[in-house]
Amino acid sequence: MLKYEQIANEIENYIYENNIPQGTKLPTVENLAADYQVSKSTIVKALESLVLKGLVYQVRGSGIFVRKKSRNGYIDLNVMTGLTNSLKDFHITSKVLEFDVIRPDEELIKSLECDPNEEVYMIKRIRYLNDDIMCYEESYYKKSIVPFLTKEIAERSIFEYLTSALNLNLGFSDSYIHIELLDSKVAKLLDLDTTSPAMIFLQQLYLSSGQLFNFTKLTYHYKHVKFFLQSSSIK
Amino acid sequence: MLKYEQIANEIENYIYENNIPQGTKLPTVENLAADYQVSKSTIVKALESLVLKGLVYQVRGSGIFVRKKSRNGYIDLNVMTGLTNSLKDFHITSKVLEFDVIRPDEELIKSLECDPNEEVYMIKRIRYLNDDIMCYEESYYKKSIVPFLTKEIAERSIFEYLTSALNLNLGFSDSYIHIELLDSKVAKLLDLDTTSPAMIFLQQLYLSSGQLFNFTKLTYHYKHVKFFLQSSSIK
Numbered sequence: 123m124l125k126y127e128q129i130a131n132e133i134e135n136y137i138y139e140n141n142i143p144q145g146t147k148l149p150t151v152e153n154l155a156a157d158y159q160v161s162k163s164t165i166v167k168a169l170e171s172l173v174l175k176g177l178v179y180q181v182r183g184s185g186i187f188v189r190k191k192s193r194n195g196y197i198d199l200n201v202m203t204g205l206t207n208s209l210k211d212f213h214i215t216s217k218v219l220e221f222d223v224i225r226p227d228e229e230l231i232k233s234l235e236c237d238p239n240e241e242v243y244m245i246k247r248i249r250y251l252n253d254d255i256m257c258y259e260e261s262y263y264k265k266s267i268v269p270f271l272t273k274e275i276a277e278r279s280i281f282e283y284l285t286s287a288l289n290l291n292l293g294f295s296d297s298y299i300h301i302e303l304l305d306s307k308v309a310k311l312l313d314l315d316t317t318s319p320a321m322i323f324l325q326q327l328y329l330s331s332g333q334l335f336n337f338t339k340l341t342y343h344y345k346h347v348k349f350f351l352q353s354s355s356i357k
Numbered sequence: 358m359l360k361y362e363q364i365a366n367e368i369e370n371y372i373y374e375n376n377i378p379q380g381t382k383l384p385t386v387e388n389l390a391a392d393y394q395v396s397k398s399t400i401v402k403a404l405e406s407l408v409l410k411g412l413v414y415q416v417r418g419s420g421i422f423v424r425k426k427s428r429n430g431y432i433d434l435n436v437m438t439g440l441t442n443s444l445k446d447f448h449i450t451s452k453v454l455e456f457d458v459i460r461p462d463e464e465l466i467k468s469l470e471c472d473p474n475e476e477v478y479m480i481k482r483i484r485y486l487n488d489d490i491m492c493y494e495e496s497y498y499k500k501s502i503v504p505f506l507t508k509e510i511a512e513r514s515i516f517e518y519l520t521s522a523l524n525l526n527l528g529f530s531d532s533y534i535h536i537e538l539l540d541s542k543v544a545k546l547l548d549l550d551t552t553s554p555a556m557i558f559l560q561q562l563y564l565s566s567g568q569l570f571n572f573t574k575l576t577y578h579y580k581h582v583k584f585f586l587q588s589s590s591i592k
Contacts, residue, residue, distance in 0.1 A: 145567065167405070174409035179529055181566055190531055199434070199534070199586060281591075292591040294414055296425055299434070299586060301536065301554050301579040319536050319554030319579070327591060331416055332380065344536040344554070351434060351534060351586075356516075356527040356562060 126167035129158050133168060134177055137188055148178065148186040176200055176352030189352065196350035213252050219311070220246040221273040223265065233326070233337040234262055241265040245276045248311060254346040258311050260339045267335040293330035297323050304341070312343050319344050361402035364393050368403060369412055372423055383413065383421040411435055411587030424587065431585035448487050454546075455481040456508040458500065468561070468572040469497055476500040480511045483546060489581040493546050495574045502570040528565035532558050539576070547578050554579050 123131075133154075136142075149157065154165045169186055172178045178186050192198045224244045226236060234242065243263040249256045261280070263271060268288065275283045284290045299321065306316040314320075320341045327336040358366075368389075371377075384392065389400045404421055407413045413421050427433045459479045461471055469477065478498040484491045496515070498506060503523065510518045519525045534556065541551040549555075555576045562571035 170402070170405070171409060174406060176529065179563075179565070179567055187567055189529070193533065196533060200588065294411065294424070295588045295591055297586040297588070298428065298431060299584040300582075301556055303554075319538075321536055321556070328414070330414070331419075332414055332422055347535075349534040351532040353435065353530045353532070356530055 126164045129164060129168040130171045142188045144188055144190045146188045174354045176354045192350040196348045199349050199351040215250045216277055217248045218273050218276045221276060230262060235334050236264060243271045255312055255343050256347055258308055258341040262337045264335050291330040293328040296326045299323055308341055361399045364403040365406045377423045379423055379425045381423045409589045411589045427585040431583045434584050434586040450485045451512055452483045453508050453511045456511060465497060470569050471499060478506045490547055490578050491582055493543055493576040497572045499570050526565040528563040530560055530562050532560045534558055543576055
């Protein structure tokens with residue numbers, strides 16, 4: 123992690139942990155540079171990244187101000203992966219339904235951009251938000267990139283394991299979002315009636331090298347989950 | 358607009374208009390600086406903003422690469438306001454159902470963060486994506502910030518009018534997203550059965566000064582609209 127990213131994280135945590143209200147003016151660049159003992163240009167870069175992340179806004183000639191935080195109970199789409207980690211206000215738990223190593227079918231070959239012989243970890247889980255069912259998750263990891271995974275790891279945070287134990291450099295994600303009506307199998311897993319609607323996320327995760335390593339289909343419980351999205355520019 | 362933002366827009370348009378495929382390496386910072394006749398630091402800032410917008414990714418020691426574009430038919434959540442303008446691949450049209458100046462009720466006072474005496478433009482529209490119904494939209498603008506608006510303007514692009522005619526400096530937006538089952542009135546407007554699901558966006562738009570000036574409720578047709586979301590970091 124670069125210095126400015128580290129400072130950006132520290133400022134973000136400071137705002138978060140102290141529950142700094144919307145509209146609060148941050149200290150000047152000079153003061154932040156003195157506080158964090160880094161150059162002004164590092165502070166400027168850190169603040170620019172926080173503007174683009176939707177955490178603060180800049181009023182030219184006036185200063186940097188804190189933006190609104192996600193309302194209680196809303197999942198922040200700006201930090202939507204690694205849920206166990208990013209949903210600091212929530213208690214997330216998982217129940218593993220299936221765990222296996224498979225060869226991808228045609229659809230998965232496309233979604234994971236892999237070849238038919240590639241070995242793939244398949245994990246099906248129910249995830250809980252506090253005590254409510256949050257989603258049904260089908261997740262696929264390329265074994266060539268994630269060489270070792272167990273049911274026990276999947277019961278906890280796979281994300282934590284990938285970053286801390288395997289030391290993978292996670293990069294970025296693409297998500298495709300639409301509404302589907304549930305079939306009876308998934309409806310039962312979510313404890314909903316058949317043909318209830320669900321928000322579907324089809325998600326591809328990449329390493330920072332640009333390599334695709336994961337495809338996940340998330341089926342969100344429409345009554346238990348709401349989302350929050352901040353954009354840093356209107357255009 | 359600052360110089361680096363202008364360069365970022367030009368690079369974005371270049372990638373977009375030339376349909377540069379995913380994984381393509383961009384020219385070096387040195388070459389881009391020469392091409393655009395600006396300093397290397399301006400190029401670095403422009404590229405950093407494009408990384409955070411999810412348009413390109415950076416591989417340390419290797420270069421900057423183009424990321425995947427929204428699939429055909431998907432609305433990009435990273436550029437979700439000013440639809441007429443941002444959905445370059447789509448033909449967006451609007452039909453105004455109601456247009457009025459009102460005093461806000463209690464709910465709207467909260468959503469627009471205004472006082473009960475504030476005059477507010479109320480616009481109800483159906484928006485079409487190519488020839489399909491895209492959404493039903495209820496939008497509220499503070500008259501103190503948007504002093505003049507007409508039904509004719511609302512038939513076209515309000516966004517275009519705000520930026521080009523009124524010269525407003527648009528800032529950022531907050532969106533709250535959930536699924537609702539339609540009541541009979543809105544179902545009819547969307548040409549769907551009552552209790553069909555819909556993706557609901559509750560959206561607040563701010564000027565770059567941080568002033569809230571608009572609240573919009575968007576009810577998306579669940580069969581005609583899909584969304585795409587790129588995140589620049591996984592955490």
